[in-house]
Amino acid sequence: MSAMGRVVRSGVARRRVQTVVIALATMMAVTASVLGGSLLAASSGPFDRAFAQQHGAHLTAQFDAARTTAARLMASAGATGVIAAAGPFPTATAAPRDVAAEFDLPPMTIVGRTTPDGEVDHVSLSQGRWVNGPGQIVLSADYPVGPSPLDTDLRFPDLPGQPTLTVVGVARSVGRTADAWASPSDVAALTAPDATGGYQMLYRFAEASTAAHVERGQAAVLALVGSPALLGAQSWLTIKDASEREVALFLPFLVAFGALGLVMSVLVVGTVIAGAVGTATRRIGVLKAIGFTPVQAVRAYVAQALIPATVGIAAGVVAGNLLAIPVLADTDQLYGTTTTGVTWWIDAVVVAGALGMVALTAWAAALRAGRLRTVDAIAVGRTPRPGRGRWAARLTARLPLPRSVSLGLAHPFARPARAAAVLAAIMFGATTVTFAVGVAASLNRVQIAKDHAAADVVIDTFAPPRGTGPAPNTAPRALSADDTAKVTTAIQAQPGTAEYYRVATTQVAVAGMTGFARLDAFTGDASWGGYEMISGRWFTRPGEVTVPSTFLTATGTRIGDSVVLTDHGKAVPVRIVGEVLHPTNNLLVFADAATFAATKPNLTAASYHIRLADGVDVSEYLTGLNSALATSGFTAASEQSTGGSSTIVLLDALAALLTLMLVAVAAMGVLNMVVLDTRERVRDLGIHKALGMTPLQTIAMVIASVLVTGLAGGAIGVTAGVAVHRAVTPAMGDAAGTKLPTSVIDVYQPTMLLLLGLGGLLIAVAGAFLPAGWAARTRTAVALRTE
Structure with missing residues (x-):
């Protein structure tokens, strides 16, 4: 072994603590860098990446089977600007019921597809398998049902013969093209006798980066199919905006953590290396005294730093990749993407950066000592000046x-x-x-x-009866006047009730906007119910509304402006008096139920929120209230957060x-x-x-x-x-x-x-x-x- 090799080996072995610290510090820094870089990469354009992976549809179109034919729809794949198309797939809309739990689920749009892939919209399975025959159904991951619905039997009680399908898989479509998929024969059985059924077509266009491009492509398709046959269409840009708004929350967070991690890693690893080499000034002087040149001395101490650092970097890369696998799996499910692990270039950049930082820091510290005269280097003491x-x-x-x-x-x-x-x-x-x-x-x-969980007790009138177990999102129903009277009387008669309010939902149109907005109509003062105000105030009288930030952004309004809401064809002018914190991608309006007394909306999904008087025991109150509600079929429970x-x-x-x-x-x-x-x-x-x-x-x-x-x-x-x-x-x-x-x-x-x-x-x-x-x-x- 050469003299240089012996110096390097003895230095690494002799300074065991510093060697271990250098290895551990670089390992931690590299692990954090690999994980942070991977998450930042996963959060960069997640929808675009998922859309490219799944060959998502730029336009999802629903056609009336009574106004067009499958052959004509297939011919629309040759429309100007269309580069790929899938369909026609038969569709049906029906409301299922969970047989085992005995409660209703929301209505779903079911598409008949025999395979999850194709030229457009490669649906990715997250659980189970695809349908391979009649009597089976695959649910969308976005459909509101329990986390593990496999083998659940769904019955459709409103259809002749009450057909039943078994859930065999859960899948995700980046374009949210369906709530569920089944065999075409099952879709035919799920079509109501008085309905004509429909077809779904999925299109990809040569140009689809703007709304104008998509509209131009849609016009070319309708020129062949006929506009009257179109029941509805959805642009991929609408889905993209909603998706990116959800995941954009990550970016400032990861940038801040990434900056902190980078600065700390450079600082700590740099000071560790500089300190380790700086304390060897006297030994460098000894090496120079026995014949080492300044360049050789610098090279020896750079090598002494690089050996443990390389071990730490290798361990950090392995640890970072192992930690990233489950975290990226969670982000994949959140974003609807598919990754196999850390991108190779992230590992390469982190390794190169870490090695370069260690080498540069060690070189700078050793060069300073190497330039000292031999006698001065040897004379450097271990005590401060x-x-x-x-x-x-x-x-x-x-x-x-x-x-x-x-x-x-x-x-x-x-x-x-x-x-x-x-x-x-x-x-x-x-x-x-x-x-x-x-x-x-x-x-x-x-x-x-x-x-909005400030209440002590809540009554969900759309929850399943007691004894059926926990319910996912159930299909709401309108309350009868008798139901409302029973619940209200029980709450008012129960000792310990301080105040309560009722909230029910419906859909209304917003003037100048397409689609519908959800209306939460309140009976009673709900200002205490956990509705956090950003600006303005909570509504206090009929004709006033409070809205989230997304409503103001979508409608271009601000506090003090008036908007017109339409319910059952009747226009109801309201004034915006407050902006409430409620993260959502949908249009949402909070208002007094009396505002819509004249239109008599079909309010559903009603719930009662109760605040108890000071000193009242919640469990005792629940016992008494549930006893009073026994004949109504509804159940009161303590208010709990949904878990985030x-x-x-x-x-x-x-x-x-x-x-x-x-x-x-x-x-x-x-x-x-x-x-x-x-x-x-x-x-x-x-x-x-x-x-x-x-x-x-x-x-x-x-x-x-x-x-x-x-x-x-x-x-x-x-x-x-x-x-x-x-x-x-x-x-x-x-x-x-x-x-x-x-x-x-x-x-x-x-x-x-x-x-x-x-x-x-x-x-x-x-x-x-x-x-x-x-x-x-x-x-x-x-x-x-x-x-």
């Missing part, structure tokens, strides 16, 4: 503290550069924790506001995972700096021990040396974390298409900020604990002989 930090030592000596603690408190001022590196690592760790806690708290408040949307749950999980890794990186940085400092001061520690310092006092001195930087880093980090949260959270709301009220952004309480600030101290103590134990175990004689 005379006079540095003496003022701090004199000041701490006057404090009423044990001498071991005061010595430790003064030490950072003797090594200001090293203390600054520790401070930076702790600061970024505290920033990450503060930001993650704030994001989680804000998302929780958004979910609570979306659930999949987007918010995934964001919380990612925040926890990335925070844990970045805090570990910060602790590694502290550990390395304290190890270097303890190694350099080993002879001083020997002197202290010779003068009577006990092992516990030694531990106290080493830990005290990071207390000041821990507290300062925690305070600065908390301030920075709050600032990052205030910048990122509104951006997340804007990306999701809604403004966020002050209550969602101002989530930090004084006690929380104090605890988060102490988190910096915990990071510092955690990083210093192991070196403190090593210093306490070092024998006095060994420490005194160390040079």
